[in-house]
Amino acid sequence: MKLTIDRKAVTAKKDETVLQCALRHDISIPHLCTHSHLSPFGACRLCVVEIEDMPGYPTSCTTPAAEAMVVRTDTAALQNLRRNILALMMLEHPSACLICGRRDLCEEYRPVAEKAGRTTGCHTCNNKNVCEVRTLAEELGFCDLPIPPSYHHRPVDRSNPFIDRDLNLCILCGRCVRICKHQHGTATIDFVDRSSKTHISQAFDRSLLDAGCRFCGSCVDVCPTGTLADRYAKWYPKPDTITKSTCIFCEQACALKLEANKGELVTARAVNEDIPICVLGRFAIPEFLNSTDRLRMPYVRVGKVLRETQWKEALKTTAAKLKEFIGDGFMLVCDTTSTLEDRFVFKKFTRKVMKSKNYIEIEPNYRGISLSSLPKGTKAVLLTGKFVPSSQLNGLELLIVQDCFGTNVSQRADVVLPAAIFAEVNGTILDGSGQKRPLHKACDPPGQAKAEWWIISKLAQAMGAKGFAYRSAGAISKELGISKAKLWVKRDQAPEAAQDLERRRTFFRGHRICEKVFALRELPIRDSSVPSRAVSKRTDGFQILEKYEIAPNVHEIVIQAPNVAKKAQPGQFVIVMVDEKSERVPFTLCDWDAEKGTITLIVLEVGQSSRKLVLLEAGDRIDHMVGPLGIPLEIKQYGTVVLTGGCYGIGAILRIAAALREAGNHVIVIVEGRSHYKHYYKEKLETVCDELIQTTIDGSLGIRGHAVDVVGQKLKDGEKIDCVVAVGCLFMMMLTTRETKPYGVKTLVALNPIMLDGTGMCGACRVTVDKEMKFACVDGPFFDAHLVDWDELRDRRVAYSAEEIHLVGRTESVAPYPGHGDNCRCLR
């Protein structure tokens, strides 16, 4: 078919839509709800075009290309319409970051998204790096909202294993619903309710599990926004490598697309997006491989203890020990999850070097269990997994364990060798039908773990054997005569476990997978029980009396702490440990009541520790608290004081403002939020200042812009300001500093670096002020902003972000905290 698109003559294929045809010819048309694997839906309306002889603005994604059609995709009317449609869509999506005037600076200053609970803008959105909405907004030049946006105030749903759902971000493109139907024939999730209440859910609002979800993750993969997220991978930065390989959890050998960041595996997805893979393939691999239980170093038994050592020594010791057991008294046990190359080396080693016929290769059963027994007369054993019950090992003279995880078997071993497995190695395996499938190394093994062929070859060499000088798995394949294996991409049917959750494997080389991948414990399994987590409530510590989410992601927590309340002064903070294993985190004392013995904290959920805190409820207790800490702000007569606050700072300046005003200052409070719904405490603040100014990035409340813009304007207008105090995130405080510097206005900032003890012992909170080293906990938190080394501060704050991301990436579900219910205070 020949047609014209934007005056360009093009040819359409049979059954092609106008959009497909245009895209194939490099003519771009914005589109969101359309997805290459799904039939057109026509919901987002962004792909509208003009077609001669067709009334109105048909959507190109749903209009079949036809002979002699004349299509325009770029008229001014179309651009305008698309922009207006996007603006409407953005009324129900946090969009302030998209229209923020300081966006470039913000991106530069904090390139990675903050790990927020709910997202109220791109800067705290897990989707930031790959967001189609953001890209589109840029392309369309989206800049203004016709009316203030609304926020749905839906609690973020973390009650299902593996999948986080923040419906406040959903644009209802329906991709998830359609892909679920496409993958499984029936949709687990669907649109529920009408009008603005429409949302994605399961019938009768059951849990995903009860609704029959198979956790194939397809919906997560197609979601163009941050709504649906893989809980484990959510906060990793954009992957830097993508490798295709094969899953070895079961004989289905699904082809995987493995994404890694700095050598660490982040996600695994199906290569063939049209056929789902099982929960293990989609969600378990990174957490499994990145587990803290992995063996990282070789160990050698010295007397009663296993001692960590280096490879060189480990190999030498092992070789020496093995030499004593040459002959049929030696046995090597492996299973077929080792690559053909590995197994070739194992066998060659057993036969040629150890001169034993006892090479045993186990085929795991349908659960992945590989079990073997030791024949009589066995004296020395090399195990590549937990294949033998530990009771059988009693009579052995030498036990060598080469494994990926430590177990009660490796505990008894004479030598423990850390093995690289799965996505960490190259090689070839056989699938259930006997076809060869390739493994490609996609990430780095933990610590010093090595490929299995490497370990055994080196061992052979250490024993003086010839013919083991392999340099790569490829060299072994060549010797084996294995031709290039192909990924199993084009299959007709999804593996059984992808259709029925309960048919998945539960063991890998004798290790229970769910002990490494926690969320798997929440999934049913047909014929075995799984250990459950014991939860105990504590009865000591500091009790939470009240807890409200007063703005999205901002929690007001009132805690019983009479001793802190008695001594607290404006500007001081406390350090909190939520439970005995928690980090110690500082929180500003926002308010206190010495009489009642209570303190109030404003907690922003931005990471593991704040998450732990906000997941508690009124009545629960926190483990530990010290405070009040820090030097209170000097309360004296400054003249006119401007206090600026953002996020938690809006609350944190409450008592400071009150005290300053009492001391006779003229107090101007300027608070900022991305949008109107991010503001709180208006009434409270009004009572403690002479002038209250609210700003929003999107202009939906008060003045449009940041708090610092107002400060800047006041300074420019020559208003007399004697002192500026800024409390908020680092970025906001840094901005304020920049703005006031040229005017030489005294500016104080409340610094919030990482702290540990809070008493000046550990030095974690070190900051450089006026080229001098200070400890924020005892010398601060207030410092002269113009003397602070901001770059150092930022670098120190993100020092542990990789570890933190790893910690946050727990896949198990957590009970939802009650979001804005009907009687929530902030909705009043």
Place this chain on the structure above:
Amino acid sequence: MTSLQEAFTKARIQWDKLQDSKVPIFFVGAATCGRAAGASEMLERLRGYIKAKSVDALVIEVGCLGLCYLEPLVIVHKPGAPRVCYGNVGPDEIIAILENHVLGNDPCAQWALGKVTAGELEGIGDFNEHPMLRRQVRRILRNCGLIDPENSYHYLARDGYRGFLKALEIGPGKTLEEVKASGLRGRGGAGFPTWRKWQFCRNAPGETKYLICNADEGDPGAFMNRSLIEGDPHAVLEGVLIAGFTLGASQGYIYCRAEYPLAIHRLELAIGQMRELGLLGENIQASGFSFDLTIKKGAGAFVCGEETALIASIEGGRGMPRPRPPFPAESGLWGKPTVIQNVESLGNLPLILNNGAKWYAQYGSESSKGTKTFALAGKVERTGLVEVPLGITLKDVIYDIGGGIPSDKVLKAVQTGGPSGGCIPAEKMDLTVDYESLTEAGSIMGSGGMIVLDEDNCMVDIAKYFLSFTQEESCGKCPPCRVGTRAMLSILERISAGEGEMADLDKLETIAQTVKDGSLCGLGQTAPNPVLTTLRYFRKEYEDHIEKCRCPAFVCSQMISYHIDRDRCTGCGACARICPVKAISGEAKKPHVIDQHVCIHCGACLSTCPDVYAAVYRRSGELTRYEARREKRDKTN
């Protein structure tokens, strides 16, 4: 099974006997509207009386005659006298009519609306000359209120199923020609030429085709389809047969909202009767045409009246529209070519076939042929269901048929087409009622809602009313409709609360245009019409709201302030006692005052102040609390 011919004969005899009945007959309008007006109680009394006194009389429940403002309606057959129609017949009146007219000699002229059959009766004129009926042309509604809808013989006796037989006789091709020649256009809203839809479907490849009768009738206040089904179900079903036959469909569906239990009941009964008569099933009337019918009950979502959503709903899915093409006529129900036709469109078909296209097209304008039913409501003297020839002017409908505006009020506008339509201002009452001119004026013909608005109606409020309906009924699929309607509504709410700004009007227009151009289905595409037309014709009123905080119609409560005239107030204290927020104070027998800062604008004082004093008065547009508040807001910004 009785053969159809036999049935025709029997029906004729039965009907004739009914006309010359030797026993008195009460034809009681007992459709849903009649029942709502009290027909049930009246029927109960009537039947009770007849039984208790062993009066030899028949009671037949019939459909709606359309004079809703006079309901309950009864036509009384007294042997030897012309039949008389009575209005506003309550339980007492019906007994009086029975005793005085039927059993006595007083025809009760005070309640009579007119003679339905020929003959003389003292003081009673012709029913057809009743002002509400005189200008009507009742074709589709020809049987409504006159026949027993549950008795198929009544329909058969009134030329029933002759149109279908004609179609069988001339074959599908000629039937299509006939429908084409008649110029019939869809009565469901959009007015698409019926024959063209049929032709698409006939030309679409594939053996299996479906016909769906759309009886979802979701417009608030519309009841044309319900009345037709309740009053004359066979007329619709005959239309279904004709359409099914022309299309070569073997299965038809009637998609009726579950809130219409009586209509569903009558349809079920009628379908059973059709089976009896050999009008459904295999090889109907030995013509080789086989056809069956199923009723599907809808849950009452407005959007399910949209063709593709309706199909999704019948298929068991969520009633959510999908984009076209493919059009249902190519790929509809279960992916097969499907024609969806409104109840009234189908009701026209027997007439066209039986009387010929030429006869049918004698009424109407150039492009809009035939007659159309309207549910006339709002500020007119005579409300009800009317049928008028297309091409009639709005003025004629409102003044001649509707009797004009009550209480000497001034006509302000006419709203047609329900939530998808718009408001046509009083200056444009010479507009003819046809598809093109209504669209031209920014409204639509719609399915037949016609609401008359007078000076007491606030146009901002009207726009808000319809928009809040569409907003809630949006299926949520596409952002222009889902979010756009809500955005417009919030602006309107702001305006009517006295917090609007002039820039809001441009914003409203932009959003309205985006919703119109960008929405996926008809619901969204037409949802802005009430806003756009009121903005177009009543911009001044919007500006008054915004700039002067003034609601000229005294509807937007936040813009009305209540005051007490010192000179008229006697200090009786009635207002102070009724005020829910204790805003009124004053000593006994001394003039009272209203504290404007406390008043919540409920108007209770105004209606409570005794008429003799009439001391409370209201104002809009002067400095009200809301203006004060706005001033304060402007200052703080």
